[in-house]
Amino acid sequence: MQNEIIYGPTLAGEGDVYLFREGTHRRIYDFLGAHPFEHEGRKGVLFSLWAPGAKNVYVMGDFNSWEREGCPLAPRWDSSGIWEGFVPDAEAGCRYKYVIRTAGGELVDKSDPLAFAAETPPASASVVCAPAHEWRDAEWMAARAGKNATDAPQSIYEMHAGSWRRGDGDSILSWRDLAGELPPYLEANGFTHVEFMPVMEHPFYGSWGYQTTGYFAPTARYGSPEDFMALVDALHARGIGVILDWVPSHFPTDSFGLSRFDGTALYEHEDPRQGFHPDWKSAIFNYGRNEVRSFLISSAYYWLDRYHADGLRVDAVASMLYLDYSRRDGEWVANKYGGKENIEAIAFLREMNCALYADFPGISVTAEESTSWPMVTKPVWLGGLGFGYKWNMGWMNDFISYMSQDPVYRKYRHDQLTFGMWYAYAENFVLPFSHDEVVHGKCSLLEKMPGDGWQKAANLRLMFGWMFCHPGKKLVFMGGEFGQSREWNHDRSLDWHELGDERHAGIARWFADLNNFYRGRPELWELDTSPDGFEWIDCSDRDAGVVSFIRRDKRGGALVFAANFTPVVRGGYRVGFPKGGRWREALNSDSSLYGGSGVGNLGSVDTEETGFHGQSFSAELTLPPLGCLIFTPENGADEGAED
Incomplete structure (x- = not known):
């Protein structure tokens, strides 16, 4: 028994089909898939599927008691390989699948590649859906470019x-x-x-x-x-x-999915040397x-x-x-x-x-x-x-x-x-x-x-x-x-x-x-992609396991990082500093607050005008075991005395 289905309604204009076939259409979800639709006063769902190798295409679902060949789709006149049909009285929330008769005559059941919703696995039917949400993020969307920038x-x-x-x-x-x-x-x-x-x-x-x-x-x-x-x-x-x-590199070979979708290697390559991934046992686009x-x-x-x-x-x-x-x-x-x-x-x-x-x-x-x-x-x-x-x-x-x-x-x-x-x-x-x-x-x-x-x-x-x-x-x-x-x-x-x-x-x-x-x-992100944002103080003391460097921002601000990769406390360890004055120990990974041993520099160090490590100033630090320190200049540090 054939259920009622109407041919002719479409969401794909000639330009859409042209761009799709050219490979440059960027929103095929506007016309492929299952779309709630109204035709001549009747509500239903417009189904549209790309399956150029299919001999016949049917859609089955809750709306036709899952009769496999009850709702045949029709191929478009333009040889695009797109099959379409409008099913009256189908509605959002209906489950459905496509049934494809391959060139060899085999019938295969497939989920919709353009489905906007799906059944909860392991069930594999697609679900008619037109997702909608009243967005309240206009302020975020307007400002997000700054959040994703390389200097953020x-x-x-x-x-x-x-x-x-x-x-x-x-x-x-x-x-x-x-x-x-x-x-x-x-x-x-x-x-x-x-x-x-x-x-x-x-x-x-x-x-x-x-x-x-x-x-x-x-x-x-x-x-x-x-x-x-x-x-x-x-x-x-x-x-x-x-x-x-997002995974555009490969897709699984489950029978209801994209693999040999219309009986041919439609989304993948026919040759397994090109179309099958040996690591993941999946198909390659x-x-x-x-x-x-x-x-x-x-x-x-x-x-x-x-x-x-x-x-x-x-x-x-x-x-x-x-x-x-x-x-x-x-x-x-x-x-x-x-x-x-x-x-x-x-x-x-x-x-x-x-x-x-x-x-x-x-x-x-x-x-x-x-x-x-x-x-x-x-x-x-x-x-x-x-x-x-x-x-x-x-x-x-x-x-x-x-x-x-x-x-x-x-x-x-x-x-x-x-x-x-x-x-x-x-x-x-x-x-x-x-x-x-x-x-x-x-x-x-x-x-x-x-x-x-x-x-x-x-x-x-x-x-x-x-x-x-x-x-x-x-x-x-x-x-x-x-x-x-x-x-x-x-x-x-x-x-x-x-x-x-x-x-x-x-x-x-x-x-x-x-x-x-x-x-x-x-200092820790503004110049992430520029050499101007980083300078080694000393990266060569492999025997002590100590490394130190400077991070800078666009305005010349600087902080000093020093790390001790051994469990030995390094007392009186001199490190060069780019500016004079007092430097605050802003963070200490060995603080007792974090479960450390509490070794540090009592919250700050005063630099001396003693050149060291190629810097104009230096200070003797106590470096905690298996710990790192971050120093920032206190107000009043000699901002003009950078080497």
Whole structure:
């Protein structure tokens, strides 16, 4: 039995179809997908799907008792591969799927690639939805460009929505629950941004969202699309920017998803040497196909446009750039010049970044790029990829490797501590202590630290002090801010009970004080991308394990950072200072307030007009064990006496 379906209504004009086929349409969500619609006084839903290889396309759902071939769609006259049909009396909230008859005659059931909402997994139907929210963030949106700028403080809290906290009975918090609890927590702890691991719909919870099936739908596990909009609005109300992790590099091969969507390799490559990822057992997008580029750019647009996201973090960029990524000889196909560079992916990333920055002023796009690919954050017109920021994976790996060493051996790894400054200005960097460092047997950040319990905590406080004072924006994965002991597990809450232990409470106080101090000191961020903002005082005392440097702002203001990476108190240790007068010990990671031993300089030091370390002034410091000190000039310091 065929249900009533009307042909002719459409949301796609000829220009839309032209741009879609050209690969330059940026908002295909305006005409593809399931849209509540009114035709000649009758309300219903207009369904529109791209499936050029299909022999027939049907839509089934709550509105036709899930009869597979009851509502056939019709192909457009323009050979675009788009199938359309208006189903009267269907409405928002209806579940649906497409049924595709392939060229070979097989019937396959597929979720809508342009679904704006989905059933809660493991169910996989799409849901008719027209998300709407009364936004109250106009002031934030008008000012956010300054929040995402390279000369602004950025302290990013990376988190997984389902395992941050749990409710009664270990229940997962909803988007609305998070809207009440998360913004004040981030504000109190000094964070400027939150970065959500992929919120897009995904079938396997253990993929953390990185195996995406719903490129236009927030996961239903935590509530409705409107609920997620309310969370973003609540974060903006507290002055917190929202960054969404986004995965245009690969997609899962679940039968209801994008894989061989119309019986052909529509979104991926036919050749598994190009279209299948050996690490993640997933499909790789075909960036050379125009409509696929339109699909992906439109997905990026959707989250910035409809959900007011302030930025995207693009996952696994390295896997997109290299045709031989994680492949052996004979397992990949060279480009037309015989090289390993993915020319189509490079072009896509450049096109995407140009479009996003042009149409959404004030946003940021960050690359997780783990190699030394040049000019990731340089403009496209200079030959760069056009990203705003890049995760500094080299700095992170070197620094964690250094910190994990017993202090007695650190002098042999000293270059791992200082090498990052050689390339600190090659890109606009984010310094990441991300989720990837605290899973799969890698231990938590705290447990990576050597020594007994006291030393572990001291090392972690020192580690955070170094990161916050080093050039680059900051990112910490949830739980790190209070030194969670266990590895992160997506199936359980963070171990908030550990805050009842004074050692963890001390780490949390240190992190919050450090983060809030960072936000208020332009010396630590205004010149993040300029060599003018950093000067070594001494980076060569590997035997003592002591390093010191100066951070500066645009007006010539300066602060001094000194760190002792050994458990030995360094008394009478002379350090050069750029200005004379009294310098306040603004922060001391070894303060008893943070669980330290209380070694320090009684709150301040007076410099002497004794040149040292190439500076005109100097002071003898007491450097705490496994600790760092931050000095700022007191009022009355000789502002004109800088060397």
